[in-house]
Amino acid sequence: MNFPEELKYTKDHEWVKVDGDVATIGITDFAQKELGDIVYVDVNTVGESVAIEEVFGTVEAVKTVSDLFMPITGNVLEVNGGIDANPELVNKDPYGAGWMIKARIESPAELAQLLSATDYKKLIGV
Amino acid sequence: MSTTALAIKATALSQKHISLGAKMVEFAGYNMPVSYSGLNDEHACVRSAMGVFDVSHMGEFILKGENALDLIQRVTSNDAAVLTDGKIQYSCLPNDKGGIVDDLLVYRIDEKTYMLVVNASNIEKDWNWIAKHNTKGVDMKNISDQTSLLAVQGPKAILALQKLTDINLSEIPYYTFKKGKFNGIDNVVVSNTGYTGAGGFELYFENEVADKMWNAIFEAGKEFGIKPIGLGARDTLRLEMGFCLYGNDIDDSTSPIEAGLGWITKFTKEFTSKATFLEQKEKGVSRKLVGIEMIDRGIPRHDYEVVDAAGNTIGKVTSGTQSPSLNKAIGMAYVKTEFAKADTEIFVKIRDKAIKAKVVKIPFYKQ
Numbered sequence: 348m349n350f351p352e353e354l355k356y357t358k359d360h361e362w363v364k365v366d367g368d369v370a371t372i373g374i375t376d377f378a379q380k381e382l383g384d385i386v387y388v389d390v391n392t393v394g395e396s397v398a399i400e401e402v403f404g405t406v407e408a409v410k411t412v413s414d415l416f417m418p419i420t421g422n423v424l425e426v427n428g429g430i431d432a433n434p435e436l437v438n439k440d441p442y443g444a445g446w447m448i449k450a451r452i453e454s455p456a457e458l459a460q461l462l463s464a465t466d467y468k469k470l471i472g473v
Numbered sequence: 474m475s476t477t478a479l480a481i482k483a484t485a486l487s488q489k490h491i492s493l494g495a496k497m498v499e500f501a502g503y504n505m506p507v508s509y510s511g512l513n514d515e516h517a518c519v520r521s522a523m524g525v526f527d528v529s530h531m532g533e534f535i536l537k538g539e540n541a542l543d544l545i546q547r548v549t550s551n552d553a554a555v556l557t558d559g560k561i562q563y564s565c566l567p568n569d570k571g572g573i574v575d576d577l578l579v580y581r582i583d584e585k586t587y588m589l590v591v592n593a594s595n596i597e598k599d600w601n602w603i604a605k606h607n608t609k610g611v612d613m614k615n616i617s618d619q620t621s622l623l624a625v626q627g628p629k630a631i632l633a634l635q636k637l638t639d640i641n642l643s644e645i646p647y648y649t650f651k652k653g654k655f656n657g658i659d660n661v662v663v664s665n666t667g668y669t670g671a672g673g674f675e676l677y678f679e680n681e682v683a684d685k686m687w688n689a690i691f692e693a694g695k696e697f698g699i700k701p702i703g704l705g706a707r708d709t710l711r712l713e714m715g716f717c718l719y720g721n722d723i724d725d726s727t728s729p730i731e732a733g734l735g736w737i738t739k740f741t742k743e744f745t746s747k748a749t750f751l752e753q754k755e756k757g758v759s760r761k762l763v764g765i766e767m768i769d770r771g772i773p774r775h776d777y778e779v780v781d782a783a784g785n786t787i788g789k790v791t792s793g794t795q796s797p798s799l800n801k802a803i804g805m806a807y808v809k810t811e812f813a814k815a816d817t818e819i820f821v822k823i824r825d826k827a828i829k830a831k832v833v834k835i836p837f838y839k840q
């Protein structure tokens with residue numbers, strides 16, 4: 348399993364990439380493996396401000412459904428249109444083509460609470 | 474080792490699954506593989522080639538004696554008197570409140586000997602239920618813990634398995650079995666059954682030879698692209714066929730008539746809850762188990778509410794998934810009888826939104 352050093356992580360298995368005041372958010376390699384074949388990512392919070400640890404969407408795998416939590420408070424700017432047609436991209440490329448949303452960061456201080464790749468790996472025991 | 478680990482039972486092949494890298498889960502108290510290469514891949518492999526499921530957690534009871542048939546007739550809904558040696562029947566154990574204790578297979582070994590194959594989660598409950606009705610001294614033996622069961626399913630299964638036995642597998646029609654030498658091992662039950670709709674066989678044998686059987690089957694199936702399959706794909710395969718899963722689609726509170734299992738409910742004999750089921754058959758039932766297919770995007774899941782266009786509750790989803798073969802969201806649900814006709818528009822409540830769906834005929838998947 349792969350956990351890029353340049354990303355930040357949460358205990359709920361999301362990753363965050365910060366670019367200025369915009370955060371790109373997705374789920375980790377560990378999460379996609381646990382979920383299995385992903386068939387639908389349902390995000391209906393575009394245009395909304397969603398608080399840290401609140402649900403911004405849902406990921407449906409063949410067998411299971413799981414909520415997606417905001418790693419930081421932010422305004423959801425966009426959903427990855429590519430995963431709407433090809434949700435399996437989340438399995439194939441969780442940190443690249445399988446990203447889920449972009450959000451405008453509203454409380455930059457929260458970024459400090461996110462986990463490093465090393466801390467996240469420790470959390471999941473790899 | 475922790476005490477919880479001790480409480481989970483292993484099949485004779487649990488270590489094999491772990492060594493092959495399977496994702497393991499606890500299911501019905503057993504440490505079972507839920508997936509190997511990935512659910513969709515495993516599912517497709519069974520539909521197009523062949524795959525092997527370890528279903529050794531299933532329970533097997535041997536009923537033997539002059540009154541074995543009598544007991545089976547009393548506790549099951551189907552008519553076991555029509556069975557001849559080597560024939561198998563799908564049936565259910567009704568409870569005395571018009572519900573279902575379990576669904577099962579009845580194997581007639583000979584006139585006085587039967588094997589019942591029951592769900593792992595219900596072994597104890599079924600045993601107690603049958604034992605309670607055993608008033609005429611039928612010899613009952615629970616061989617579940619010493620018996621392994623592999624389901625070798627898919628269109629290529631017959632070709633691979635034929636290499637391992639002199640029994641002519643093409644002479645074992647659907648829902649029949651033969652007992653004989655398989656892979657050099659005596660008394661293997663070779664049964665043309667399985668819960669996938671993909672064709673193939675189920676093999677019952679003693680735990681001691683489980684490794685040997687597994688290895689031989691994989692060797693024989695290599696040229697056909699054989700793969701080990703987990704419980705996840707077993708569930709999607711059975712659901713595409715509209716087969717009921719106990720605990721999801723049928724349980725202690727659902728009647729076989731409501732569940733569309735009227736075909737295994739025969740009124741030619743006496744059995745538990747017969748009068749209730751007969752009345753339901755004659756007067757009709759207020760709800761029915763139907764197949765549903767999503768029209769708008771969303772996946773139905775167990776226990777999701779089913780509503781009509783006005784938002785009134787009309788039923789509940791019992792099983793649901795994204796169908797790997799059909800690439801659409803399907804499920805089964807109990808709905809009020811007036812909504813049970815094919816093509817009726819219904820809605821499934823998914824995360825507080827009513828998502829459009831329709832009633833469809835099962836099976837969802839047709840070969």
